[in-house]
Amino acid sequence: MKASRVLGKIININKDLYTVMVNDSVFPCYVRGKLRGVKLTVGDDVIISSDTLTIEEVKPRKNSLVRPLISNIDKLFIVISTHIPEFSTYLLDKFLVLSYINNIEPVIIVTKLDICDKLEKREVIRCLKYYKKQGYKVFINKDIRKIKREMRGCVVALAGQTGAGKSTFLNRIDKSLNLKTGEVSTHLGRGKHTTRMVSLIPIKDALVADTPGFSSLEIDATNEEIRNAFVEFGFKCKYSTCTHVKDDGCFVIERVKKGVILRSRYENYLKLIKER
Numbered sequence: 001m002k003a004s005r006v007l008g009k010i011i012n013i014n015k016d017l018y019t020v021m022v023n024d025s026v027f028p029c030y031v032r033g034k035l036r037g038v039k040l041t042v043g044d045d046v047i048i049s050s051d052t053l054t055i056e057e058v059k060p061r062k063n064s065l066v067r068p069l070i071s072n073i074d075k076l077f078i079v080i081s082t083h084i085p086e087f088s089t090y091l092l093d094k095f096l097v098l099s100y101i102n103n104i105e106p107v108i109i110v111t112k113l114d115i116c117d118k119l120e121k122r123e124v125i126r127c128l129k130y131y132k133k134q135g136y137k138v139f140i141n142k143d144i145r146k147i148k149r150e151m152r153g154c155v156v157a158l159a160g161q162t163g164a165g166k167s168t169f170l171n172r173i174d175k176s177l178n179l180k181t182g183e184v185s186t187h188l189g190r191g192k193h194t195t196r197m198v199s200l201i202p203i204k205d206a207l208v209a210d211t212p213g214f215s216s217l218e219i220d221a222t223n224e225e226i227r228n229a230f231v232e233f234g235f236k237c238k239y240s241t242c243t244h245v246k247d248d249g250c251f252v253i254e255r256v257k258k259g260v261i262l263r264s265r266y267e268n269y270l271k272l273i274k275e276r
């Protein structure tokens with residue numbers, strides 16, 4: 001007899017209709033019984049009955065983002081523009097902290113290097129080298145082949161400002177997608193909102209969330225967690241509890257002064273712990 005209980009993943013939610021992907025098929029499902037009232041999200045792994053097309057059980061989540069609402073993300077692709085919207089190490093560091101806190105592997109994807117002037121480009125590349133040295137994966141958006149390899153078999157969420165080039169990038173990954181891309185408004189370097197609903201799109205053998213641009217993301221973490229997210233601060237300081245704020249022999253501050261730690265990293269850290 002064919003098993004009617006199968007494991008799948010919610011890839012879209014539209015009112016009370018849940019699209020659940022099982023292997024390569026999709027099933028339109030509803031929620032009934034004891035799961036009523038449980039907030040399900042895109043990315044949830046669920047057991048469905050393939051007879052009645054109802055969701056019967058939800059598996060524990062490995063992580064969950066609130067805005068956009070999505071769960072079980074393997075990799076956060078941080079799409080960062082280097083020119084309109086202006087290159088922002090603050091945004092980059094904020095997303096890196098976010099992925100650290102939520103136990104999601106970050107992958108930095110740089111866009112618009114082609115429209116940077118020489119000076120800008122040199123500065124951006126110098127900065128990115130630093131991130132690479134700390135162990136982060138950094139790709140330029142034209143490195144399609146390498147990025148595809150990075151996506152294989154993963155649930156990938158895209159983070160980045162509106163206008164950063166997320167949809168353009170996905171269209172390059174899969175030419176049949178034809179996602180709408182927006183022109184960038186020059187006001188404050190922000191673009192128009194062109195991507196709204198969060199859903200997981202099967203691309204090759206990955207599931208990708210083309211999320212709305214979000215730049216005002218809030219981080220739900222303690223100062224200590226934020227400090228730990230700055231991986232290069234993680235060595236014995238004068239005191240093990242040092243928050244690297246006071247210049248009283250703090251090794252981190254010393255290293256910032258020597259140019260070993262990127263100043264913007266340190267400044268962004270201070271900004272992030274003050275912000276709360």
Ligand SMILES: Nc1nc2c(ncn2[C@@H]2O[C@H](COP(=O)(O)OP(=O)(O)O)[C@@H](O)[C@H]2O)c(=O)[nH]1
Nearest residue numbers: 111112115162163164165166167168181182183
């Ligand atoms: N020159 C240049 N333009 C880009 C690049 N990536 C995206 N764009 C343009 O930037 C605008 C916003 O891109 P879009 O993909 O809609 O950004 P999204 O809001 O992050 O999805 C569009 O006009 C794209 O054509 C890039 O690498 N270089």
Ligand SMILES: [Mg+2]
Nearest residue numbers: 166167194195
């Ligand atoms: Mg878009």
Ligand SMILES: [Zn+2]
Nearest residue numbers: 237242244250
């Ligand atoms: Zn310190």
